[in-house]
Amino acid sequence: MALPTLNKQLQASGISRRTFLKFCATTASLLALPQSAVADLATALGNARRPSVIWLPFQECTGCTEAILRSHAPTLESLIFDHISLDYQHTIMAAAGEQAEDARRAAMKAHKGQYLLLVDGSVPMGNPGYSTISGMSNVDMLRESAKDAAGIIAIGTCASFGGIPKANPNPTGAVAVSDIITDKPIVNISGCPPLPIAITAVLVHYLTFKRFPDLDALQRPLAFFGETIHDRCYRRPFFEQRKFAKSFDDEGAKNGWCLFELGCKGPETFNACATVKWNQGTSFPIESGHPCLGCSEPDFWDKGSFYQALGPWERYKSKPGKGAQKHAGKNS
Amino acid sequence: MTEELIFMTSNAEKTGNVMPLLHQIRHALSQLIERQEQTTIDLRRLPLSASEEAQLEAFLGHGEVKADIQALGDTVLIESRYAGVWLEIHYNEDVEIMGKYVHICTCPPIIKSQPEDMVLSLSNIVSDIHSLSHQSSDETAKED
Ligand code: SF4
Ligand code: SF4
Numbered sequence: 418m419a420l421p422t423l424n425k426q427l428q429a430s431g432i433s434r435r436t437f438l439k440f441c442a443t444t445a446s447l448l449a450l451p452q453s454a455v456a457d458l459a460t461a462l463g464n465a466r467r468p469s470v471i472w473l474p475f476q477e478c479t480g481c482t483e484a485i486l487r488s489h490a491p492t493l494e495s496l497i498f499d500h501i502s503l504d505y506q507h508t509i510m511a512a513a514g515e516q517a518e519d520a521r522r523a524a525m526k527a528h529k530g531q532y533l534l535l536v537d538g539s540v541p542m543g544n545p546g547y548s549t550i551s552g553m554s555n556v557d558m559l560r561e562s563a564k565d566a567a568g569i570i571a572i573g574t575c576a577s578f579g580g581i582p583k584a585n586p587n588p589t590g591a592v593a594v595s596d597i598i599t600d601k602p603i604v605n606i607s608g609c610p611p612l613p614i615a616i617t618a619v620l621v622h623y624l625t626f627k628r629f630p631d632l633d634a635l636q637r638p639l640a641f642f643g644e645t646i647h648d649r650c651y652r653r654p655f656f657e658q659r660k661f662a663k664s665f666d667d668e669g670a671k672n673g674w675c676l677f678e679l680g681c682k683g684p685e686t687f688n689a690c691a692t693v694k695w696n697q698g699t700s701f702p703i704e705s706g707h708p709c710l711g712c713s714e715p716d717f718w719d720k721g722s723f724y725q726a727l728g729p730w731e732r733y734k735s736k737p738g739k740g741a742q743k744h745a746g747k748n749s
Numbered sequence: 750m751t752e753e754l755i756f757m758t759s760n761a762e763k764t765g766n767v768m769p770l771l772h773q774i775r776h777a778l779s780q781l782i783e784r785q786e787q788t789t790i791d792l793r794r795l796p797l798s799a800s801e802e803a804q805l806e807a808f809l810g811h812g813e814v815k816a817d818i819q820a821l822g823d824t825v826l827i828e829s830r831y832a833g834v835w836l837e838i839h840y841n842e843d844v845e846i847m848g849k850y851v852h853i854c855t856c857p858p859i860i861k862s863q864p865e866d867m868v869l870s871l872s873n874i875v876s877d878i879h880s881l882s883h884q885s886s887d888e889t890a891k892e893d
Contacts, residue, residue: 424865434863436820442859443839443848452789452850456858496821692793694845 420528423624424463426500437463440496444621447614447693448630448640458625462497465624469528470535471521471562472506475555476548476582476591477538481573482508484610497620498613504532507550518551525565533623534566535616536594539575539582543590559597568602568629569594570619577605577637578715585719595636604629605636609712612693615641635715637687646683646701646709647733649691652676657735662706670706677733680724682711684733767801771808777853778833787854809836809851816860822847826857 421429427437441459445452474482485498504524507517524532536559541547545554553561563569571594574580582591595603606615619638622630630638647653655661655675662669662676675681683691686709690701703709708724711717727733770790777788797805809829818824822841829836835857839848 428865428869433820434865435818435859438859438863439818439820439824439839439848442850446791446793446848449794452791 420467420469420502422464423467423497423500426467427463427496430500432496437496444618447618448622458621461625462621467500467502468620468624469502469504469524469532471504471524471532471566472535472537473550473555473558473562474506474508475536475538475540475559475576476589477573477575478581479508480610481537481575482506485572485613485616496617497624498617501620504528514551518553521562525562529565531567532565533620534562534569535572536569536576537572539579539589539591539593540597541582541589542592543588547589556597559594563598563601566601568604568623569598570616571595571603571605571607572616573611574607574609574712574715574717577607577635580609581718583716583718602629603636604632604638606641607635607637607713607715608688608690609710609717611713612641612689612695614693615689633687637713641689641693642687642713644687644689646686646688646691646703647681649689650683650703651691652703656730656733659730665706673706676703676706676708677730678726679708680722680726681708682714682717682720682723682727683709684727686711686714686717688713766797767804767808770797770805774831774834774851774853778831781833781853781855787852789853790851792849792851806836809834818859824859826860 438455438459441462442452442455445455445458450458502524505517505521507513510517510520512520538548538555540555540559542556545556548555550558571577575582575591576594579587579591579593579596582589583593593605595605604619606612606619608615615638618640619630622628622638630640633639633642635642647656650656652673652675655673656677660669660672660674661678662672662674663678664670665679677684681703683703690709691703694701694704710723711720714720773790777786777790780786780788792802809831812828812830812832814826814828816826818826822839822844824840825836825838827836828834833853833855835852835854837848837850837852837857837859838846841847
């Protein structure tokens with residue numbers, strides 16, 4: 418069953434070509450593609466078939482789903498997300514139980530080898546009964562759904578690295594998607610929750626180039642995870658000058674000084690919050706005076722106190738791109 | 750078309766990138782005149798502090814043309830006081846800047862009517878004329 422092209426889909430929704438070109442220009446910019454590629458991107462993306470997507474929510478808090486679905490539609494950022502064929506997502510779909518599972522299997526059959534699998538949440542391996550859908554364990558559903566998928570997008574830190582369910586002592590034996598599925602292209606879009614625009618951009622890249630974008634060693638898209646929060650933090654000049662807030666209400670905090678000594682994990686955290694920001698671009702945690710928790714990194718929950726400094730200042734002083742090199746360079 | 754990628758930061762540090770950028774714009778303008786070669790500079794792709802960004806915009810200034818486009822959020826196009834040098838800013842519906850570019854060209858592509866939109870327009874205008882003519886003939890019939 419061939420789904421309509423995105424061009425047809427957008428046209429039917431009254432989205433003008435000009436709006437689509439604007440979307441392509443800003444997405445190319447986010448993906449670090451040259452602006453000369455925008456016309457080609459618009460042609461390839463417009464002619465791409467509306468993708469069939471199966472979204473499996475496993476052991477999760479629904480924060481990832483909330484982050485993505487909260488943006489009011491249609492928005493420039495969610496233009497593509499609004500036009501995918503979301504054939505299964507049991508948290509939000511009207512169907513339930515066997516009816517929902519029938520819809521998932523029907524989509525898998527109709528789009529064999531072509532559908533994308535989105536997963537949020539980790540998979541409990543200790544006792545598969547800890548998390549089941551329609552009586553089926555998460556691991557069985559993942560294996561069954563991944564078998565004929567073209568690729569998998571692991572959304573959020575839980576699906577990417579195990580996340581909070583995996584936190585010590587990991588009572589459910591939680592693991593990441595990539596611990597189970599090893600024979601499919603997988604992109605990890607970590608973050609607790611992840612940046613919705615990174616998901617859109619990865620979908621655009623996949624639909625346009627028929628492959629996932631360049632990834633770091635943790636399988637995260639380099640365009641969003643190539644630099645640390647610290648690399649792009651507006652408080653960075655204060656860090657270099659060793660001007661630190663020592664408590665949440667001292668003079669340093671009032672002056673907007675660096676939060677390193679309050680436990681900021683920005684120097685070791687790869688994500689694009691400092692540039693993309695949250696809540697319709699309002700701010701990111703450091704702008705609200707709170708240190709970065711490092712939520713897009715593996716085991717962030719178990720790395721000591723959120724409010725304890727990472728280490729001596731000298732270790733992190735003026736080493737822009739240090740971490741980017743640490744994780745750089747893996748292609749999908 | 751050539752382009753340079755420039756990253757924007759919100760910090761107050763001076764990156765020293767304004768002068769090289771202005772020289773690049775000057776060079777691109779001469780390329781446009783001599784070889785009709787267009788250039789787009791993506792201002793998200795090189796460090797520029799907020800004050801340097803303001804300095805760049807103040808230098809470019811406003812020329813004769815300013816256009817507002819409404820396409821899932823505003824897009825503002827300003828021809829700078831240097832003909833052929835345009836500033837393009839894409840906003841989303843929350844008035845958040847999604848992209849900012851300097852185009853060195855005769856007319857930024859986004860302002861042109863797009864062939865796909867024109868095809869749809871043609872069918873719309875045909876049906877609107879059709880309805881109008883029906884409406885007028887109904888009114889004439891009523892008057893009779
Ligand atoms: S990554 Fe964070 S937001 Fe997403 S499901 Fe896990 S705990 Fe919730
Ligand atoms: S330590 Fe944190 S607050 Fe300080 S500059 Fe780095 S990211 Fe910003």
